[in-house]
Amino acid sequence: QKEVEQDPGPLSVPEGAIVSLNCTYSNSAFQYFMWYRQYSRKGPELLMYTYSSGNKEDGRFTAQVDKSSKYISLFIRDSQPSDSATYLCAPLDGMRFGAGTRLTVKP
């Protein structure tokens, strides 16, 4: 079992939709998690990072961690075509990354 699992998608939604991106992890020692957005032919860009358990909000983005089920989520409200990218999750140690979910937001 991989330490971090992420559905690769692709995921396609209409503009304005609420998007839910998810990861599961197996190592209960992970405390902090990072979310990255990666546009085509670019490096990953840090969106936010969060401590295990609870929510963290930044504009249209909310990161959520459920430590009991080892499940982390990134919600995007009022999605825009500019949100079309691949989203990556990882524990803060940077040793393992999810495979990334490819998101397309259609105008």
Place this chain on the structure above:
Amino acid sequence: DVKVTQSSRYLVKRTGEKVFLECVQDMDHENMFWYRQDPGLGLRLIYFSYDVKMKEKGDIPEGYSVSREKKERFSLILESASTNQTSMYLCASRRSNNSPLHFGNGTRLTVT
């Protein structure tokens, strides 16, 4: 803003060549990392460094080596390039163990 700069965006090399990929960060970060990214496999850690002259193997170090002679610079070396090393290479840095990673824009390496 943190800036992580990778010296080349695109590189084409021949099988057997020695290849150097350079990465420089301008924020006095302690830790630096090299990953490769392949479709369907995601990011895989090659090597990382906690400090100058220190290096640790990641998940896939075979065929690679690294050098960190100065704090701001972390080099990835392909001793004898092979076609299966064709990939996107990403460098990242962070201030400390409890900080998030900041990535460069990657080097797309093609080995023919």
